[in-house]
Amino acid sequence: MAINEKIPGERIIEKFPGGEIILAKSEDLMKWAKGSSLWPLTFGLSCCAIEMMATGASHFDIDRIGSGVFRGSPRQCDVMIVAGTICVKMGDCLKKLYEQMPEPKYVIAMGNCAIGGGIFYYDTYSVVKGTETLGVPVDVYVAGCPPRPENLLHGIMKLQEKIKNAKQRSPSKNKE
Amino acid sequence: MLNSEVLQKIKNKFPDISIEETPNALIISKSAFLDVAHFLKDEMTFENCHCVTAVDRKDKMELVYHLYSTPNHFMLTLKTIVPLDDLTVESISGLWRSADWLEREVFDLFGIKFLNHPDLRRIMNPDNWTDFPLRKDFKRADFIPRPQSQGLNK
Numbered sequence: 001m002a003i004n005e006k007i008p009g010e011r012i013i014e015k016f017p018g019g020e021i022i023l024a025k026s027e028d029l030m031k032w033a034k035g036s037s038l039w040p041l042t043f044g045l046s047c048c049a050i051e052m053m054a055t056g057a058s059h060f061d062i063d064r065i066g067s068g069v070f071r072g073s074p075r076q077c078d079v080m081i082v083a084g085t086i087c088v089k090m091g092d093c094l095k096k097l098y099e100q101m102p103e104p105k106y107v108i109a110m111g112n113c114a115i116g117g118g119i120f121y122y123d124t125y126s127v128v129k130g131t132e133t134l135g136v137p138v139d140v141y142v143a144g145c146p147p148r149p150e151n152l153l154h155g156i157m158k159l160q161e162k163i164k165n166a167k168q169r170s171p172s173k174n175k176e
Numbered sequence: 177m178l179n180s181e182v183l184q185k186i187k188n189k190f191p192d193i194s195i196e197e198t199p200n201a202l203i204i205s206k207s208a209f210l211d212v213a214h215f216l217k218d219e220m221t222f223e224n225c226h227c228v229t230a231v232d233r234k235d236k237m238e239l240v241y242h243l244y245s246t247p248n249h250f251m252l253t254l255k256t257i258v259p260l261d262d263l264t265v266e267s268i269s270g271l272w273r274s275a276d277w278l279e280r281e282v283f284d285l286f287g288i289k290f291l292n293h294p295d296l297r298r299i300m301n302p303d304n305w306t307d308f309p310l311r312k313d314f315k316r317a318d319f320i321p322r323p324q325s326q327g328l329n330k
Contacts, residue, residue, distance in 0.1 A: 089302055122322035125309040126301065129318070 035160035036066040041077040045084030048111035048146040052083045055149035067156050074100040085113040085120060086128040098136045108155050109138045112145045182250055189215055201253035209256050210266045217271045221245045225272035228279055230286045232312045237288060258288060267293040285310040
C-alpha cells in the first residue's frame with residue numbers, strides 16, 4: 001500500500017520503511033474509516049433539499065469526501081442531514097427515523113429552519129423551531145437560507161474533523 | 177352573459193340576496209344558502225367550485241365560496257355570514273365534490289362545522305389538536321407573534 005502524503009489519514013499512519021506495512025492505532029483507523037464513509041439519510045424536507053441534491057450531483061460531487069451514498073433506509077445511515085423546514089407532523093417522523101439509525105449516528109442541521117425555525121420563527125403554528133427542540137442532538141449546524149453546496153460540504157468536513165478528534169464516544173449521546 | 181345579467185337572474189330568483197359591489201360578491205343568509213347553491217349548480221351552469229375559505233371578522237365568521245361557470249367564463253363569489261355562537265353551515269360537498277377537502281381545510285383552520293359532510297376530519301394539522309390556528313384569538317405557548325417594528329424614529 002503506497003501512502004500518499006496528501007491523503008486524510010496521513011497524520012495517523014506511520015510510514016514503515018519498505019512501504020508494505022502500516023502502523024496505526026486501531027482506534028484512529030476506525031475513526032478515519034467512520035469519518036470517510038459518512039452515509040447520509042435521504043431526508044430532504046424543503047428547498048434545502050435542492051441544494052443537498054446539487055451537492056450530490058457531479059458538479060459539487062459529495063462522493064469525493066465519501067458521503068455520496070444517500071440511503072433510503074435509516075438503518076443503513078450514519079448521518080441525518082435535516083435539510084429544510086420541520087413541520088409539527090414531520091417532527092414525529094424525524095424522531096422515529098433518528099431512533100432507527102444505528103450507532104454511531106450524527107445529525108447535521110442544514111439551513112436556518114432546521115437550526116431554529118428560520119423565517120418561520122414568528123407567527124407560525126405548524127413549524128418546529130429547530131431540530132434540537134425535538135430532542136435530537138445536532139452535531140453540525142450549517143447556516144444559510146438555503147446554504148450553498150460548498151457550505152454543506154464544509155459542514156460534512158467539520159463533522160469528519162469532529163469524529164477524528166473525538167475522545168471515546170459514549171454509546172448514545174441521548175443519555176449524556 | 178354579462179356580469180349584471182348573471183347577478184340579475186339570481187336576484188330575480190332570490191330577492192333577499194344582497195350584492196356587494198367591490199369585490200363582486202353575493203351575500204346569502206345561512207338558511208337560504210343550500211337553495212341558492214342548488215340553483216347555481218343546476219340552472220346557472222356553475223359546475224366548478226375551486227375555493228372555499230373563511231374570514232375571521234372577530235364578531236362573526238365569513239365563509240367565501242368561489243364558483244366558476246365554464247360555458248359563460250364567469251366567476252362568482254358567494255359569501256355567507258356565520259355567527260360565532262353557531263359555527264355550523266350546510267355542506268355543499270354533495271353538489272361539488274371538490275368542496276369536500278376544501279371544507280375540511282376550513283374546518284381544520286377555522287373550526288366551522290359543515291353539516292352533512294361525508295368525512296369531516298382535520299386535513300393537514302395533527303388530529304389531536306383542539307384549537308384552530310387561523311382564528312384571530314389563536315394563542316399557544318410556542319406561538320411567537322412577530323414583534324411590531326419600532327420604525328426609523330425610535
